[in-house]
Structures are given as C-alpha cells and as structure tokens.
Amino acid sequence: MADSGRAFDFKLFRRLLKFTNAYKWTFYFVAFAAIVMSGLAVLRPYLLQEAIDKSIVPKDTDSLLFYIIAMVVVLVLEVVFQFAFIFYANWLGQSVIKDIRVKLFKLMLSFRMKYFDTSAVGRLTTRAVNDIETISSIFSQGLFMIISDLLKMLVIVAFMLYTSWELSLIVFAILPLILYATRVFQRAMKAAFEEVRNQVANLNSFVQERITGMKIVQIFTREDTEYKHFKEINEKHKKAWIKTVWYNSIFFPIAEMSSSVAIGLVVWYGGLNASADGAITLGIIVAFVELSQMLFRPLRQIADKFNTLQMGMVAANRVFGILDTKSHISDEGTVILEQTNGLIAFKNVRFGYVDNEEVIKDISFEVQPGQTIAIVGATGAGKSTIVNLLNRFYEINSGEILIDGVSIKDYTLFSLRNNIAIVLQDVFLFADTILNNITLNDPSITEEEVIAAAKEIGVHKFINSLPGKYHYNVKERGTMLSSGQRQLIAFLRAYVSNPSILVLDEATSSVDTYSEEMIQTATEKITKGRTSIVIAHRLATIKKADRILVMDAGKIVETGTHKELLKKQDGYYRNLYEVQFLAEEMT
Template structure:
C-alpha cells in the first residue's frame, strides 16, 4: 500500500467498491441521471440571465422581463428539487453500501482464528469496522457523484461558452491550466497526507482503548504521568498529520481564488472593450461569462475538495479490504455433523507452536474415555491451556491427530464440533447485558424458564435472585458489576445450558472467594455428571476426584495416573508439585 500512496487514484479498488452498489442499481442510475440534469440546469440560469439583460432590460421590455424572470424562477425550482433528490439518494446509497460492507467485514472477522487476534490491536480493528467504513460512505454522498456532476457541469459550461463567444472562452481557458496543474499536485499530496491521517487515527484509538481498559493497572503502578506523556506524543503525531492536510489546503485554495479573480478581470477588460467598440459581445454576454467562469472554476476547486473526501474514502476502503482479503480463518472442510458425542478424546503425537520453530506441545499423546474426568496439571507455560485451544480448533496443529469419538476433528463440521464442547475459563468474559442474555447469548431456543430450572439444578438460583433485577440484572462491560467468583458462576450456568458432550474447566476455581468456591464445586459436580470433562486444575479437591491426572512440563507429558498413584512415586513430578503447592491445604497421606 505504501508504494502506491502517491498514486492519485486506484481504479481497481474503486471498481471493487462499486460492486457493492449492484443491489441498488436503480438508485445508482437515478443519482447519475440527476447529476446530468443538474449540469444542464446550471447552464440555463446564466443563459436566461444573458437573454434577460440583452432582450428585456437593455431595450426596457417589461413583459419580456416578467417572462424571463418567471422562467428563471421555474428553472430554479426544478434545480432545487433535483438537488434535493440527488443529495438524499446519494447519501442513502452510501449508507446502504457501508451497511452491507460492515456486515461482510464483521462476518469475516467472526471466522478469524485466534492467532489473528493475538497479533492484532483491538483499537485498530474497531477503527476499521466503525470509523473507516463510515468514511467510505462519503465516497458516494460527497465524492463520486458530486465529482461526476461537477465534471459534467464544467463540460456543458465550456461548450456553452464557445457557443456564446469563442474569444472570451479562449481568454478564460488560458487561466484554466494553472488551476488544473495546482489541482493535480494537490490531489497527489493529499493522498499521502490522508494515508498518514488514517494511520495516526488508528494508533490513537488503539492507545486510548487499551489505557481505558487497563486503567486499574495504570493507577496501581502510578503510571498516570508516563501514560499522559505517551498520549501527548501520539496526539501530537495525530495533530501533525492533520496539520499537513491543512497546509496543502492553505496553499491550494488561495491560488485557485486568485486565478478566478484574474479571469473575471480579463473578462471585464476584454469584453468591455469589445462591447464599447460595438462588437457582438454584449453586456448580457459579459455578465453571463462572469457567472459561467465562476461555474467553471468553482467546481474545479470543489472537485479538489471533494477529491479529498474521495481519497479519504479510498484510503479507508483500502484498509477495510485489507482485512477482508486476510485469509486467517480455520479451514472448515469437515463434512461430519455431530449431535451427541459419547465424549472419547484422543491426542496422538500432537505438536504445535504459536511461533514457528518454538514448539509449545512436543508430541503429546493421551486418551480420555467417555464420561471420564481428566485433570491436567503443570507449571505456567507447560501447555495446559493450549490443549483446550486445540481441542476447540482455535488453532491448527502442526502435526499429529486429535480424535473425538474416533474421528479426526478436522473431518467434523466446525460449528457442530464446538457446539458439543463447553468451556469455563479462568478469566470469564461477560457482555454489557443482562445475566439472562449472558447465559443464553440471545439464543431464542433457550427460554428464561429453562435458565431458572438449570440454575436451580446446579445451585446458583438463590445467588442470582439476590441481585437487583435477578436474571435481568445488567452486569455492565466485562461483567464489572460482579465479583470474579460470581462471574465464574454465571459462566458455569452458561456452559450447562449448552448441554455439551465435553466440558472443559480451565482453572475455573482459581482466585475466587470461599463461598463462591463452594458453589462452584457444587456446580462442577452437577455439570460433570455423565460428561467427559477436562479440568486444568489448581485446587486439590478437583484434582483428587479426577479419574486421570495428566502432568505436563515444558510441552511434554511427564506422568499420567490417578491422584493416589502419582503420590506413590517417590521422586515424581506430581508428588513434588503437590508437596510444594498443596501441603498447606492438606497433609500428605
């Protein structure tokens, strides 16, 4: 993109954008026809003005004066009506296009694998999906059709000027190359400037969003002053990018205005001399040419301004299409639909790396039988959570196989696979919505009565009822109105409502208060019944009840067995881990 930033216009990108107008062809063509009519209406006014002066005012013909003035009023009314329709439907078309484009972009982003989001700033993606797409609307509302209308108007004006007086027309056209050259230079410079503006807008959005989200960390570590200085620096870059566009505008528009004034002076001087000498040039033609020259130069100046708008829209479109062209989705080529798995899980020599040549999983193999509870333990970074990510196909494995009920998960339809797996994460994400909607995720097939019944079954109905509004309590952004333990309970109910064949608990009981842990433990006992469960464990009670414990270290499985079996190994990894972490909770026995 950078290599082409100096190009005035990208026609391939423009053609691609125009494809989004195909569903609205009637409106598109109507706006185009309106642009053509407006260009002809514009020429009629100076023509009628010339006729009025030469055929009514100069010979003092009152009836002709009334007729021509009435005719001008009628033409003006028609011009106003078509101007209204032109502006309204051009804007309407722009909004329809960006609505469709935004839907396509969001649908595309929904399919991205987690690796894409690991490397992409949230603020930058929000900028693309919101402000950049809104900028694209201006291509249609203030750019494309306005430019077409102005160009047509200029062509009609020049043709009419030649018809009226070729001498005055050539005089006017001698100044035209100056404005055209200035416009061309202006367009190139503004293309580069607006690239920089959009980049700085994205940087600013990213910085502000991250600092607002992480404000607690900023204040805990007293980084207010440092972040304030960082913000000032980024904001200055944003300001400087915009000032550059102001600088180019400040140079161009005075040059264009000066050229226009010189043209008017030449028309009055040359036309006045010819009129005094009794030439065919009349007072009406001189007045008409003054207005016609304005109609010729004003659109040219406005085209430059509208070209700015068009350029900004094209830059935004380039960035949006950049995301749409990104192929970062999990290949969903599985043909097998699964509805009710028995829950057998098998990893066969699975290798995986987030970064090339840095393996996180180094050929792990294990099997979970249907209905078993399998705990995975190990130090931070051992690869425990990675196993969960791979089971859900958030990432693609480098080699090996992951089987569910004996079928390679790559052969299973992705939606049906994930519908059979429910995950309760340590850091629960809740939307700024009611508890009910956070549990059902707005699934119309799940009623409030179903949710209440399920909450009673796993023992958290009373807790929810203590909240203002109960199930309709709004938890605000990220569930900030609830404690971490309460968010976990909501997450357990959400998982339970999906009626999964496989349940995954990713350190779901860490960092919660004792009361919440008791409720979570009851909920765990309930929702793991009859299901294959994988528990990334921290707490002793969960580990002891597991049918099988997998011990991991640096991406490898070092031990497998039950709690009692692993404790019998004198110098075993699990025994050492248990002694270090859990001796304070329960004596070794």
C-alpha cells in the first residue's frame, strides 16, 4: 500500500506509464498538443497588448483588423488542438484501463480458491470496475492536463518577465502563498481520497452481500439490523467525502482571493506608472491582467486535477495490489492429459485450509479405471476437500495425488480439469440461457448434442416446458429455476462435457424424488466405463458403488462395499445407515 502521507508515488506512476508503451505514438501526440497549446496560450494576451498599444491608443484602424484576424486564427488553432488533446488523452486512458482490466481479470481467473475464500466479492468488484475506471482519469483529466498547465505557466512566466519585470515581481510575490497552500492541499487530499476509496469498497461489499443474501435477511427478520448497519457505513462514506469537500472549501477561496489581490496590485502599480509616462503601457496592463488570471487559474486547476490524479493513483495502487498477489496455482506442468484411463491414487495426502489445522490427515486410497467409489461421512469429515484437491483448487501440504501414475502437478491445469467434470451441491448458474449454462459457451458443443444428451437422461421434457426452452434465461444465479431443476442443469452440463472422471459432490442432496430418479438414471449412463467419485449424504444412493470410503475427522475409518460395511457390528457406516434409515422411516 502506498504511503498516504506522500504527495506522489513516482515508482507507482512509472509502473502505470509502462501500460502506455503499446500506444506510444498517441502518447507523444498528446504531449505535443500540450506543448503547442502552451505556446498558443500567450499569443492571445500578446496580440491584445499589441492591438491596444499600436492600434487602439494611436487609433490606427487598419492595423487593428490585422490583430483581430490574428486573434481569430489563434483562437481557432487553440480549439483544434484542445479538441485533439482532450479526445486522444481520453482515448489513451480508456485503452490503458482496457489492458489493465483484461490483465487483472486473467490473473483473477488463475487465483486459487483460498484467495476467494478470504476476499470479499464486493471489494474485488470495486477493484475490477470502479478503481480501474478511476485510473483512466489519470490520463484524461490528470497527467496530461497538469503537464499542459505547467507548460502554460512556464511560458507565461517567461513572457511576463520579458514584457515587464516590475509587474512580474508583483504577481510572483503572491505565488509562494498559492504554492504553499497547494502543497498542503495535495497532501491532505491524498489521505482523504484513500479513506474515500476504502469506504466505497466497504459500501459496495456490504450492499452486494446483503442483496445476494436478502432471503436470509428476511427469513430471520434482520431488516432493521441491516438497515442500521447500512446507515452507519453510509455515514462513514459521507464523512469521508465531506472531508474532501472541506479541503476544497478552504483551498479554492484562498486561491481566488490571492488572484484578485495580484490583479489589483498590477492595475494599481501599472496605472500609476502609465499615468506618469513610464515604460508600462495600457496594453501591458491589460495583458498582465489576463496573464495573471492565466497563471493563477492553472494553479487552482492543477490542485483540482491533482485530486483526480491522486484518486487515480490510489486506485492504481489498489489494483496493482491485486496484480502483485501471489495466490495462483502453479501451472508448470508439461504433460497434457488427453484421455485418462481413470486410475486415481492418493498417497499419504495431508491438507489444511488454515495453517496447523489439517482437514485431510494422511489419506491413501486408489480408484481403479472405470470404478465408482463413494465417500461418506459426517459434515466436516473432509469429503468435499478430496474433490478440491483432485482438481488442484488447493495445493496439498504433503503427499502425492496421481492420475494414471503421473502426479497431477505434472499435468497442465487446463488438461487436468478438462478431463474432470464435477456436479456440486450448490449449483451456480450464470444469468444466461439454459443452453449457454450447459455448454458454458463452448463452440464445440452444439445445441443438437445438448438436446440429445438431455433426452438420454430424461431432462429434455422439463427444459422443453419452459418459455424459450433451451434459450430460456435463468437470470442471476438461476433464480428462475427450483433447486432440483438447477441440479439437473448442472448434471447435464457435466454430462455433455464427456468427462473421463466424474465427481458428484452431494449432487442429490437437494433434489426431489423425481429429480433424484432422473439423476440416478443419468448417473448409471455417465459412470459406465468412467472413473467416478460420488460424495453422498443419502446412503441409499450409493448402494451400487464398487467401493465405499467412510471418513471421519479427516481420516478413512472404513472401506468396503455397501453389503460388506453393513456386516460390521458397531461399524461407522452401519450406524450412519441405521440412523438415516430410521429417520426416513419416521418421516
């Protein structure tokens, strides 16, 4: 995190500028336009001075027309270069943030699940959308505008000294006050904007989570509590912004007053000198009034634009914080898993989501090609963790996981995961059509193939009854479908991917009897000839498994077929089965 007390982070700025390398000619043109604009800026006061002293005072109407035409030409040039400057500065900013956003999203796609477990969705959304958009203002309203204003000021100062050093000294005497106020203002605004971005992220995170979990809020009648909490967060957000308004309210009146004092002194001293037939003419006084405004106005604007620049730098610092995150799964494997036989082996595997808290404790087992094994156990026994480790969503602490005798670390991540299809208990559907949720926009899977697969497992009739059928939009998270229907869509998604290894993680725990029967039928078809791992809560669904692993507290405590395990007196599986069978009998 950048130091909020520092006025500007040049290291961060240089890093940001590297993204302009792909657009260097646009960058150079914008810089050139800024230089031209600074030169044109002093031409108008100069031409006005000359028009007054050489045409208006001596009443030479012929030369006055020349000066008017010249001022019109300068004005047109200013408009043209101003247009080009603003357009291409904004174009450059949007191009840079496009590249940063693409790079950020690509990196986020490779993050391990542990990162998302500990990161708020709203905060990540703020970084990927709001903060990156703020970065564009560095180029469109900050950097080049400040450079342009500084160049104008340098040219104006040089021209003022050349024209009248006496009036220049009067104007420059006010500058230290403006410069000091500007520096104090910049430092204060850097810290203030850091707080603003924090509060925006907190607000986004809170609102997104509550909207997503609105059902829970209403079920447990937490509306008043969440409303009060929201008011507190919103109040902090308001106070953070008011602090920036407070600094602006102090600085800009001081800058305006200083400018007025300088102009007043120029008119007073210049008027006395002109009336006494000194070197200062009426044209010079009028030119200096305009030059003084042109000198002080950029100072005020620079402070304002520096605010924009600071906000962009704060946002860039936050985005680079994610870009620098070393939380992705290593993809250094070189072996491409094209078509696996399905031999899976866990050898002395240990794993914990948190340091010094193991969830999987020295587990070893094998799944033979084409075999279906089931994993059962109480909640928290480590069943789903095995699935996460097989797909390398998390890295094991020790031991080894092999597929066809090769460590899964030696396979490329894409080829590994491309051969494993998973149906989770908590089905996630995108706000898209059923067809796209099944194919996940894979062009190699046609709609005809999806329909054929749906008919095979008995899902076609249900999908065909929906308005729009396979093109029915399920809305965000699939809220237009029941939990059982979402589960069927997820199962069809796995089915059409034609996986070598199939994993069903509590896939039938939240569906009705009818949906479960369809899934059981589909399971028999899809598991035939494929290695399958079934994590089940309902023990009745795994009776046909070739082998059952019974887990407790991260260890495998029993293994065998359904019949073999039931024969064990006081066995863990038998107790589970009897309790569940009794509970189902009583319902």
